Amino acid sequence: MLTAPQVKEYARRAGADLVGIASMDRFEGAPKQMDPRYIFPDAKAMVVFGFRILRGALRGIEEGTFFTAYSGMGYAGINHVLQPMVLWNVCRWIEDQGYEAVPMPNDWPWPGTDILGNDPAIVGPPRPGFSRPVSPDKPAPDVFVHLRIAAFCAGLGEIGYGKLLLTPEYGPRQRLAAVLTDAPLEPDPLFEGKLCDRCLLCVEDCSGEAISGTETVRVTVAGRELEWGLIDYEKCSRAFCGGSHETNPFMMTPEDEAGFNQHVWTAQTYKLPPTYDYGRAIEGAAGCMRACMVHLEEQGKLRNTFHEPFRRRKPWRLGR
Numbered sequence: 001m002l003t004a005p006q007v008k009e010y011a012r013r014a015g016a017d018l019v020g021i022a023s024m025d026r027f028e029g030a031p032k033q034m035d036p037r038y039i040f041p042d043a044k045a046m047v048v049f050g051f052r053i054l055r056g057a058l059r060g061i062e063e064g065t066f067f068t069a070y071s072g073m074g075y076a077g078i079n080h081v082l083q084p085m086v087l088w089n090v091c092r093w094i095e096d097q098g099y100e101a102v103p104m105p106n107d108w109p110w111p112g113t114d115i116l117g118n119d120p121a122i123v124g125p126p127r128p129g130f131s132r133p134v135s136p137d138k139p140a141p142d143v144f145v146h147l148r149i150a151a152f153c154a155g156l157g158e159i160g161y162g163k164l165l166l167t168p169e170y171g172p173r174q175r176l177a178a179v180l181t182d183a184p185l186e187p188d189p190l191f192e193g194k195l196c197d198r199c200l201l202c203v204e205d206c207s208g209e210a211i212s213g214t215e216t217v218r219v220t221v222a223g224r225e226l227e228w229g230l231i232d233y234e235k236c237s238r239a240f241c242g243g244s245h246e247t248n249p250f251m252m253t254p255e256d257e258a259g260f261n262q263h264v265w266t267a268q269t270y271k272l273p274p275t276y277d278y279g280r281a282i283e284g285a286a287g288c289m290r291a292c293m294v295h296l297e298e299q300g301k302l303r304n305t306f307h308e309p310f311r312r313r314k315p316w317r318l319g320r
Helices: 005-013 055-063 070-096 147-153 201-205 233-240 256-260 286-298
Strands: 017-022 045-054 101-104 176-179 211-221 224-233
Touching: 005 017, 005 256, 045 211, 055 070, 055 201, 055 256, 070 101, 070 176, 070 233, 147 176, 176 233, 201 211, 201 286, 224 233, 233 256
Parallel strands: none
Antiparallel strands: 017 045, 045 176, 101 176, 211 224
């Protein structure tokens, strides 16, 4: 019989940096549109993978001189290259052992549903008529699993105030994917540590002022109450794409500004060099990732340690 240690060992050899296993009962109470049990009703376990974002992929944005490494390697290189190949190989190996494996990649932008699409707080603009349930008892395709919550359910870490998954290895520096399987794998215990201390540096350093410092969202997952700051996703997306003059050296002309001032989904694809893949990640997650990482490193909470601190100079801002 296939065991959890065997799956973890193979996944790490295949290229995953983190591997955790969740039992399916931990998703009890999830909204139908986010419940993985509708994807594979006979699944017995979810295997969740973490892929580290290189600390060095953030260096050029930190210095204000080299932006393509984060969007190209920190996003596209993981989501479009490394992660699909790891999923492919792990799923092939699980199915070679006689168990079914459903890959759940993180390389698709948004789910094609009316239900999520009509809630801009979750994903974006309405998509009327995009999909429909195949029967009254099922959600519409595609079911969109919250991978950060899945990682919490697999014991990989906790959800921080900025809504990123924080792990004891890398803090906020990982992207996620998962596999559903009918292999009876032993689940990992939930993470019991305390990484986020509610310092609110994610709020303070977000160039889009997208994270509320006072209003929060609370959900109950696997018997635990999770809480994070309320996020304005339109502000978040604008900042992510470089909507702030203070953090975007590519915004040069009034026409550039006009492009960003259109609807955020237009700004997502607005003029930038072609190497800036995956939504033009110009802002470099200044608050939710970089400020959080600096704080956790300074506190000595992370296992992935370095000889030198990440922040060695005062953070730059245009117009100061």
